[in-house]
Amino acid sequence: MIESLLYPFIIVAGALQALGNSMNAQLRGKLVNPWLAATVSFLPIVFVFTTLFLTMPTPLPTLDSLGKMPWYAPLGGVAGAVAVFGGLAFIDKVGAGPFNGLTLTANILTSLAMDALGLFGLQAAGFKPLPWLGGLLMAVGVVFIARSGGKKDKDESSSTTGKLLYPFIIVAGMLMAVGVVWNAQLRGALLNPWLAATVSFLPVVFVFALIFLLRPFPLPKREDIAGVRWWMPLAGITGAVAVFGGLLFVDKVGAGAFNGLLITANLLTSVALDHFGWLGMKQVKAGPARLFGAAVMVAGIVLISVF
Template sequence: MTASLLYPFILVAGVLQALGNSMNARLRDRLVNPWLAATASFLPVVFLFATLFIALPTPLPNAESIRGMHWYSALGGVAGAVAVFGGLLFVDRVGAGPFNGLAITGNILTSLAMDAFGVFGLHRSGFKAMSWLGGLLMVVGVVLVARSSGTRSQDRGGGLGATALYPFILVAGACQALGAVLNAELRGALVNPWLASTASFLPVTFIMALMFILRPTPLPRRDDVEGVRWWMPLAGIAGGVAVFAGLLLVDKVGAGAFNGLLITANLLASIILDHFGWLGMKKVRAGPQRLMGAAVMIAGILLISVT
């Protein structure tokens, strides 16, 4: 199967990731405590992948593949979750539009750099001017979409100002790209994709649960819990499809193309969710600037994918 035939699966994963983000936001509203909400989101993912591994336990890694696994391979889920941590800490300070724009910029530029240098087992593609031009177009498209969101940077006083947080957000986006590549390497070492997915999500779930134990307040009231809809705890599973896709496909299509397609599908789905106000999202009309940003992003990913 050629790499281009895998693109539709990555686009679907990106759409599900956008749905998962919106579902997580609603779960966070109801459960109040962000660490409790994150734990409730990740636990079903761990249960699902662990169950699939029990049902499909073969193939299994051998001693040689485990010995050859780098110590950092199992940290893919943690690296990818840095963007989630950044959202919990910084979105209210800088605004959702600037946060997403900066995180995605860090993601796509890091992905292109990893492809160029062939790090973490990726095929070394070298510097490709058209790919980097595509990356630049994606950044421009993201900025147009982010600016059309109507959100403004906020500084609530105390600590660092909003603009001083921008480098940390760029690093969070870079870690998200790194997580996809590390997950692919983990998949290569553990052989079984369900085992690799379980090993990727377990550390994240442990960290979220530990943070909740350390910071157990505020807690939801009874009416908050009663307002939790059946689909809200499935947010992690929807987002987990993107992680699973990365396990299987990053080394086949390249980090730049994978993350570019994933981000493009994510943002396009987010624009639709915002426009219609689905899943409880605040309605934000898909005006000319947002649509132009989406078109520029599509042009960017086409340049990355065909070079």
């Protein structure tokens, strides 16, 4: 009962995650250089979490808790950042619906595998047919969403070139699921959630900033920078809400329920983004095929979350 009180926050986090993908795509378009755009997107996150940690520095980790921390736990932010960078670079090429559908399906199937096999310290739950049936339904839903996105213009969002990006997007979704579990373990070791979030995102900013310094071109022109809207650099923060939610709540509500709620909100928001053309996205009307795909994915999420 107490866990269910966290559901509204998780749903909002999922909606913000979908918004963040589209905002990142707009930021990348204005700043031209994807590494610069990624650095700008993640810097405010580190600033916010560092400020919160300095304001609320306790509790602090003990030597015992640090000693039990897996070596990969601090890399949860890096794993999740792959999906953020994928959205920043590719969402305008494949569309918000197909991009989020592919990443979320890969996310939930990876979560099911981790739960079933007990990977990365999770308790092995064994094979449960209904959740896996839900994962299959999600995959079917993605096919309908992706195919409906390609009918508008074969030379644009879901063209053959765009579909070549699908394997990368799937891997990004898998890493997103892994990153949630790693972040939860990092939070358990560091005790302070603000410190854990700071540690999670610091390597991400370092990697993107380093790559930008090594590959600083192309650079945005003055007119490009003038076109940056005030909300574009906040894309990373909107996505960070979902990361922080996983860091705090995945061990309380379970990976299936957490990802199910997050994905439901993300999916419905991404379809709405395409349908209405919000945040500068290319408008793709939600026709019968896309709505059917969304409904099938939601049915799959229910099977995963409930059973």
